Each structure stands twice: as C-alpha cells, then as structure tokens.
Amino acid sequence: MFDLVWLIPLCPLIGSVINGLFGKKIKNEKVIGAIAAGSVFCSFIVACGCLMQLLSLPGEERHFEKTIFTWIQSGNFKADIGFLLDPLSCLMLMVVTGVGFLIHLYSIGYMHGEEGFYRYFCYLNLFTFSMLCLVSGNNLLLMFVGWEGVGLCSYLLIGYYFHKKSAGDAGKKAFVMNRVGDFGFLLGLFAMFWWLGGNHNIWTINFRELASHAELFPVGGITTVICLCFFLGATGKSAQIPLYTWLPDAMEGPTPVSALIHAATMVTAGVYMIARMNFMYIKSPTALLVVACIGAATALFAATIGTAQNDIKRVLAYSTVSQLGYMFLAMGVGAFGAGVFHLMTHAFFKACLFLGSGSVIHAMHHALHHEHSDADPQDMRNMGGLRTKMPITFWTFLIATIAIAGIPGFAGFFSKDEILWQAFSNPHHGGANLLLWGAGAVAAGLTAFYMFRLVFMTFFGTTRLSDKAFSHLHESPFVIVFPLMVLALLSIVGGYLGVPKVIGETLGGIPNLWEQYMEPVFAYSTEYMKHAGAHGEAHSMAMEWGLMGVSVLIACGGIALAYALYIVAPKAPEKFVATFPALHRAVYNKWYVDEIYDFMIVNPCKAFGDFLWKGFDVVVVDGIVNGVASVVKGFSGVLRHVQTGLVHNYAFSMAVGAVVIVGAYLFS
C-alpha cells in the first residue's frame, strides 16, 4: 500500500480538474458531488491502507519515503516530488481525508441549489489536494507548495460569494495576512538551507535528512532565528497573535468551508509544521518560550472575545483561534505529541460544531425565508428553542460542545488536560510554567462558558422567532446530519487513544496508545531532553490528579455560569452590559484590534502605496515611457514632409542619389 501513497493527493486533484473543466457542462449536482466526494473517499481508503501497513511495522521502522521524480536540480540544491509516510504524516492524512470526506458529503446537501455548485467543489477538491501535499511532502519546498496552495484555496472559498463586498474583502485580508506569514516561512527555509550548506556542506531540505543532521544545529543562535522565522509562517497560517484577525472574517465563506479549512485542517498546518521540525525547536529555548507565550496569550485573548459575539459562526471562529493557541502552547512546552493529539480531537469536535452551526443556519435561513424576513439567520439573538425542532443537530452539537469544554470522558478532556499538565510540569520554562498553565486554565473556563452560552442561546429557552417561522423550522436532510453523527461519535471515542498515564495506571494498565504511536517522530527531541539532563521537578501523581480536578472544576464553573446567565436569569447579561458598557463594547468590538491594525499598519501602507502610484508610477515611470514616445513623434512630424507624394520628386532624388554615388566612386 505504501507504493500507492502518491494516489492520496492525486485523486482530489483529478476530481478538481474534472469539476473545474467540465462541471459547467455536467450541471447535474449529484454527479458533481459524487466526483468530488468520491475522489476524497478514494484518498481516504488509500490512507487507511497506509496506516494499516504502518501499524504492522515495529516502531523504529515506521517510516517510508516514495520519490516520484526529481523536481528541481540545480547545483547542490535538489528538491523531489516525494512523499514521506511516518506516524505524524499518516495521522494528518487520515484526518484530512476522513474529516474532509465527511465535509464534502455535507456540502452536497448544504450547497444544494447554489449558483456555481461545480466551482465550489472544484475549489474544495483543490484545497484537499494542496493540504495533502502539505502534510505528505518529504521536503520543505513541497510542503511550501501545499502551504501556498491552501492559502490560495482559502482565498477562493472565502470569497465564494464574491458579489458580496464583505466576502471579497475577507478573502483579500486572509490572503494578504497569510502572505506575511509565508514570507517568514521562506526566510526560515533560506536561512536553514544556507547555514547548513555553508557551514557543514550539507545541502538538503529533506525532512528525514535534516532530522538525521539535527545534532549539527547549535543550541540557540541561528537555530532560534530559523525557528522564529518558521513560527512567523505558522502564526499566519494558524491564526495566532499577531496575524489572527483574518480567521474570524473568513466566516464569510460557506459554512462547510469554515469547517474544513478554518477549523479542522488548514489552520492546523502551522502546528503540523512545528511538530515536523520538532528537532530544531527543542534546541532553542527562546523559540520555545516565544511559541508557548504566543500560544497561551492567543488562547486566552481569543476566548475573551468569544464571550461577547452574537454571530454563531464568529463564536466558533474565536473558539478555533483559542484552541489553536492551546496547540501552540503544547508545542512551546515541548509536548509535541499532546499538541498533535489536540489537533486531531479538535478536528473532530470543531468540524462537528461548525457543521452543526451550518445545519442550524440552513434551517433558520429557510424559516426566515418563508416569512420574508430580513433577519440575520446567523444571529443567535434570533434563535432559541431549536432543541425540539432539530433533535439530531442538537444532540451532536451538545456532544461536541461537551468535548470542547473538557468534561471528562469526551475527547477534548484528554487532549486539553494533557496540554495543561505539560504546561505545568515541563522542564523548559521554569517560573513561567505557572503563568502558562494559568492562562490555559482560565481560557478553558472561558471556553466552557462561551460554548455553553452558544448552546443555551441557540437550542434552549423559548424561541425568539415568530410562530410562523418557527413552525417552518425542520431538521436538515440525511446527507447533512450523517456527517454530524459520525463526527459526534469521533468526538467521544477519539480521546481514548490517549488516556493520560495517571488515569490509565489507576484503572489498571490502560496503555497510552497515542504516545506509543507518536514516539518515533519525536524520538530525537525526547533523547535530547534526556541527555540535556533537564528534568522538571518531580511531580507527584497527587499533583496531576489535583490539577486535573481543578481544570474540570473550572470547566464546570464556566458551564454553571452560562447556565445561570442564559437559562436561570436571562436578564442578567443585559444588566451586566449596562453596568460595564465600556468593557462590553471593547470585547464586542474584538478589543479594537482590527482598528489598531488599520491605524498602525494598513493605512500607512495604503498611503505609501498611493504615493508610489501617484508620485512614482504616474510621474516617473509613465513620464519616461510617454516622453520617449513624444520625442519620436516630434521627429517623425518633421520628417513626414519629405514624403511629398509627388512621383517626380522621388525620381529626382533617386537620380541625384545615383549621380552622387557614381561621382563619389569616380573621384575617390
């Protein structure tokens, strides 16, 4: 099965090409949808086969490289079109194709009747292709191709409703902010290639070769520079401070796109990249600290904004930014395995949440449409009481919400708790550990609060719709609720892959399958930390149990607060807003970060661009070009008079010319 790995990215590409070229002629939505979803399903089958074969090998042999052909060869530089299969990439392939397939399926129902149905699926398949290239490429350049590809598809899909100005603007914003990050990625790539080649004559960008030369990288110094450059790339793609503002705006795209790209897969590219380069990050304490701090800060900051949003998708968007912050926190404290674990569980429950919100919006849209109402179908203030009308959506949504809130027994608990524990007990950051843990714990409480606020406002209480509209609400079709059920199931069972050691031992030898599976990928980092002799303080099991209890309590506290404010005393939030109007306004307006960016960066850049346009381009460049043309025109205006149109003049000048030539010949 390993030899067929190239099929995994190829299938969606073929689907994309077919739908892109012939979709307009095919017209039939079922055929287009079948091509798109079927191609991703083929990839999923191949990925499953690869995973099976990988698992049949002993731990240290779990890697495989397949080079299709040499892409670029120039002097010492060589880049292949080649694929790397190891536990990390195999997991990502499974998540992208598995969750991706469910979302393709869902899209068939959700996008039914939309104009440009084929265009949507062409982009969606193209995105899947790029993402699969990103996670399966065996070198940094191929990864970068996928990295740019997902950025492009993100732009195309956010701006899918391009006749809406806000959608077009959001697409441009996402693209430009991602470009800033990509710039960092490229600088990191160049710096690494140049340093390793110049100092050790090892010219390579292949992941496995780089990892085998990991001991050549010094601790700190150039390694920190390279790591920080790569991290800048990750902040762009994975929506971390300071480049996170594009993600909430990206909710302008169709909801399944938000689920696939802006929650489950593309935004995790940065996390994947750092996990892939773990052998470098582990050698740079400064870079690790930066990553951890940014991650913790983002987790907390985005969570605060999430508490005051009224648009159902925006709450989920900020929740995504916040959860990505957790993953980076895990990376920054050296818990790469835990970070990737959270990546996977988050993909399950966040995809479920987004698709569930899509199902709600779908139903609301139809209900409001019946009533000819202009009310916003995404605004939670228009919802309420949907529980009885949409039972499947409600239950799956509730399960995913419990999972993200971190209630024991659900997927989010296992991964989030592992991250918080590692943040507290890791040997890297000394005194900062408590701060990192604190930020993570508070963010966990806020997460539980705003997620249950969302559930209570949407599904509980009495409806705020008119009776007529409410009676038109109905559950979404099977093709929409089926992915929800699968994802809800995964949101429960996904966590049991990584049962924390302390629980496993207490309950009698439940192994932490996740750690065993991921161990070969992070072997170098683990070894390095052992040799560095950096053992954190020995923490007792009681401490771990205690922290676990604290985080569960915080989560329950958040839920209780949401229950008190939105079920028991629905007037309380209004009173709170009336008491602290400035605070509410600041949070509601996202701490004015967009305005600050506009003021500090966007507007000066625009002014500079305007100057270059009107001052330099129009005056200098156009001036030179037009000047040359005017001079030529002037000369030809004079010379024009030589051509009189009189045949005799021409004949005469010819005769004179002949005489002159003969004369010159004779008398020279």
Add this chain to the structure above:
Amino acid sequence: MLALENYLILSAILFSIGTIGVLTRRNAIVIFMCIEMMLNAVNLTLVAFSRYLGNIDGQIFVFFIMTVAAAEAAVGLALMIAFYKNRESIDVEDINVMKL
C-alpha cells in the same frame, strides 16, 4: 567596324534622354517608355563591351534584362489600367492618395 567609343556615346545619349524624360514628363506611359529606353541604353553598352572584349557574358546579361523588362512592362501596364479605371487619368501628379 565602328570604334567602341561610338557605341558608348550613343548609349550615353539614349540614357540621358531617358533620364530627362522620367524626370520631366507627367504621363505615366511616357515615363514608362523612358525607363525602357534607359534599360536599352544599358543593354547597348553591355553588348558593345561584350563584342569588344570577346566575352559572351555581357550578351547573356542582356537576355536577362530583356526578360525583366518584359515582366516589368506587364506589371506596369496592369497598374496603369487599374489606376485609370479609378481615376480616369494616368497623370503621375494624381497618384497621391497615400499622402497625409
């Protein structure tokens, strides 16, 4: 047998008459005939030198020139007929539609 100079002088006279005719006349057909005269003046020179030097090359040249002159006459007359159909004139002063 006449000396070479006689042929050359006659040829020069014919060539000059042809040149002056081209430069002064306005009737396109006359100009055309003058050009033929210039060509034949040159032919005469070539034949005279060929004979004088005992080299046949000059006479072969003349055949070529006559061929070209025949082709030229055909094309030139066709042009003039076409022009006359349009303008009812073969005066070269009237051939100025391309002038700005």
